[in-house]
Amino acid sequence: MSGSDASRWTVIVPVKAPGRAKTRLAPHVSPAARAALARAFAADTVAAALAADSVARVLVVGDDPSLAGDAEFLDEGRPAGLTASIALGIAHARATGAGAVAVLLGDVPCLPSADLDAALAAAAGHPLAFVPDADGDGTTLATARPGVAFEPRFGVDSAAEHERAGFARLEASARLRRDVDTLAALEEAIALGTGPHTARVVAALADGAFG
Ligand SMILES: Nc1nc2c(ncn2[C@@H]2O[C@H](COP(=O)(O)OP(=O)(O)OP(=O)(O)O)[C@@H](O)[C@H]2O)c(=O)[nH]1
Ligand SMILES: C=C(OP(=O)(O)O)C(=O)O
Secondary structure, eight states: OOOOOTTSEEEEEEEOOGGGSOGGGTTTSOHHHHHHHHHHHHHHHHHHHHHOTTEEEEEEEESOGGGSTTSEEEEOOSOOOHHHHHHHHHHHHHHTTOOEEEEEOSOOTTOOHHHHHHHHHHHTTSSEEEEEOTTSSSEEEEEEOTTOOOOOOOSTTHHHHHHHTTOEEOOOOHHHHOOOOSHHHHHHHHHHOOOHHHHHHHHHHHTTTTO
C-alpha cells in the first residue's frame, strides 16, 4: 500500500466477529479453533490487501476492531448482515474520498498481494467487475471504477447475481478465488499455501493445541 492518489483502490473487507464466523467448520473443529481460524483468515486477507501496490486504503467493516490490524476500522454497529456491512463500508469510503472501490471478502487466506494487484488491474478496464470463488457459485472480489454506482450482490449464488447485474467476470488466480468455508476448502487452501496467520493456526491445530 503506497500513496493515496485517485488511481489506486480502496479495498473494503467485511469481517464478522470470529466467535460467530465460519459455522460450516463447526462439525470439524472446536469453537476455539474455529474462531482462531476465522481470525487468521481475516488477518492474512487484510495483510495481502495492505501490501498490494495498487491499494491506497484498506477499510475493515465489522464489530471487532482487533480484526483490522493496520487497516482502518469501521464499526458496523448492531450487526445487520453482510450486505448491510458492505453498503456501510462503500458509503463511508465514497464519503471520505475513495475513487475506485473494491470489496474483498475476509476469508481468502492464500492471497498474495501481487494476485490482488493483477485482479485490480484487470478490474480497472470495466465499470463493474467480479472474481468468482473457486467453487464458481460465489464471489471473492467485486469492484467499481470511480463514480460508478456500486451495489455488490454478495450472498447466495453471488457469481450469477453479479453477472446478471452487469459486473464483468474476471480471470483470477486460484489463490484469490479460494475462499474458505468448508473443511474441503481449508484442505485446498493448505495445499495452495496460506498466509502466515492461517499457517500458524493450522500448525497449532495439528499439534493438538485446541484439544
Ligand atoms: N462485517 C460483517 N462481515 C460479515 C458478515 N457476514 C459475513 N461476513 C464476512 O464476509 C466474509 C464471507 O462470509 P461467509 O463466507 O459467509 O463467512 P461466515 O459467515 O463466517 O461463514 P459461515 O458461518 O460458514 O456462513 C467473511 O469475511 C465474513 O467474516 C456480517 O454480517 N458483517
Ligand atoms: C457471501 C459469499 O460467500 P460464501 O459463499 O463463501 O458464503 C459469496 O460468495 O457471495
